[in-house]
Amino acid sequence: MKxxxxxxxxxxxxxARHFKIPREELAPNDDFYKKLxxxxxxxxxxxxxxxxHFGIELPDYEVQGVTDFRTLASxxxxxx
Amino acid sequence: MTTSKLHLYEKTKTLSWELKxxxxxxxxxxxxxxxxxxxxxxxxxxxxxxxxxxxxxxGALIVNSRQKAGFSAGADLRELYTxxxxxxxxxxxxxxxxxxxxxxxxxxxxxxxxxxxxxAVHGVTxxxxxxxxxxxxLIIADKMxxxxxxxxxxxxxxxxxxxxxxRRDIGNGLVRDLLLTGRSINAAKAMAAGLVSQVAAEGExxxxxxxxxxxxxxxxxxxxxxxxxxxxxxxxxxxxxGIDLFCELFERPAVMEGLRKFVENTSAHPYLP
Numbered sequence: 001m002k003x004x005x006x007x008x009x010x011x012x013x014x015x016a017r018h019f020k021i022p023r024e025e026l027a028p029n030d031d032f033y034k035k036l037x038x039x040x041x042x043x044x045x046x047x048x049x050x051x052x053h054f055g056i057e058l059p060d061y062e063v064q065g066v067t068d069f070r071t072l073a074s075x076x077x078x079x080x
Numbered sequence: 081m082t083t084s085k086l087h088l089y090e091k092t093k094t095l096s097w098e099l100k101x102x103x104x105x106x107x108x109x110x111x112x113x114x115x116x117x118x119x120x121x122x123x124x125x126x127x128x129x130x131x132x133x134x135x136x137x138x139g140a141l142i143v144n145s146r147q148k149a150g151f152s153a154g155a156d157l158r159e160l161y162t163x164x165x166x167x168x169x170x171x172x173x174x175x176x177x178x179x180x181x182x183x184x185x186x187x188x189x190x191x192x193x194x195x196x197x198x199x200a201v202h203g204v205t206x207x208x209x210x211x212x213x214x215x216x217x218l219i220i221a222d223k224m225x226x227x228x229x230x231x232x233x234x235x236x237x238x239x240x241x242x243x244x245x246x247r248r249d250i251g252n253g254l255v256r257d258l259l260l261t262g263r264s265i266n267a268a269k270a271m272a273a274g275l276v277s278q279v280a281a282e283g284e285x286x287x288x289x290x291x292x293x294x295x296x297x298x299x300x301x302x303x304x305x306x307x308x309x310x311x312x313x314x315x316x317x318x319x320x321x322g323i324d325l326f327c328e329l330f331e332r333p334a335v336m337e338g339l340r341k342f343v344e345n346t347s348a349h350p351y352l353p
Contacts, residue, residue: 052268
């Protein structure tokens with residue numbers, strides 16, 4: 001079982017790779033909409049990539065209102 | 081531009097289509113994400129007229145999108161809201177009913193086409209875009225595709241015949257989940273549910289669809305038509321009931337309020353439920 005920190009770290013790594021942002025510029029409490037410069041359509045892309053990476057299904061209503069990486073990780077953690 | 085013949089290549093404001101090696105490729109290229117409003121509907125009607133007179137020139141049709149964000153985000157809600165603003169409730173309903181009737185004619189023509197029809201989808205495949213894909217015989221999805229029926233967020237139901245066509249293809253449990261939660265699902269989930277027939281690598285749905293179309297196009301036209309009528313009957317009665325129910329819901333002030341909120345939403349989240 002992964003810890004919340006491990007899951008958060010994997011999300012940050014994945015976001016850095018796919019949205020071409022240096023990993024060291026991303027932190028768990030960052031607003032990922034602002035930091036990755038994405039809108040809701042790109043957020044759906046992020047959700048899909050996270051589903052593939054973690055092998056889970058993440059209903060998008062669960063991330064409604066979620067803006068930071070750590071909370072996003074906790075939603076994923078609940079489905080691992 | 082003529083509408084009586086299927087030329088090798090035609091381009092309209094929102095679409096283009098091309099006949100190549102026995103396959104017709106219909107590409108949607110209406111930014112930002114192929115919203116289906118009056119402009120695209122007119123072009124689709126023009127395409128259907130051309131398709132109906134195509135005779136035996138093709139064996140397969142591929143519908144795909146040239147927009148990076150996805151296949152289609154569905155009906156053009158901004159247009160629907162703006163056009164509805166100055167109308168009475170009765171006029172709004174009359175207008176939306178006329179629009180839906182036209183959309184249904186287009187989708188039923190694709191549904192009943194003698195060609196093997198393939199939706200090659202990627203990214204956002206929402207609402208009316210999802211319904212367009214459901215009218216096709218096969219859906220080939222890029223693995224980054226997301227399917228969704230967000231209509232209930234606005235107090236509506238899918239208006240382009242999506243409910244009976246989705247029910248025709250998959251189990252009622254998932255239909256209820258999609259409708260009643262408004263959530264989106266990815267291509268792998270859609271394949272597991274029997275909605276998608278093949279999942280392609282990212283950016284490869286059109287290539288996979290071309291190979292599938294080349295194979296499907298080899299078969300005898302009469303046998304293909306018979307198989308399609310047997311396997312994929314068009315649920316005309318349910319489609320008709322769907323239009324009536326949509327119009328009944330559309331008449332309520334809550335829908336205009338929902339549309340207003342969507343159109344005026346400037347946050348980053350309008351596509352999340």
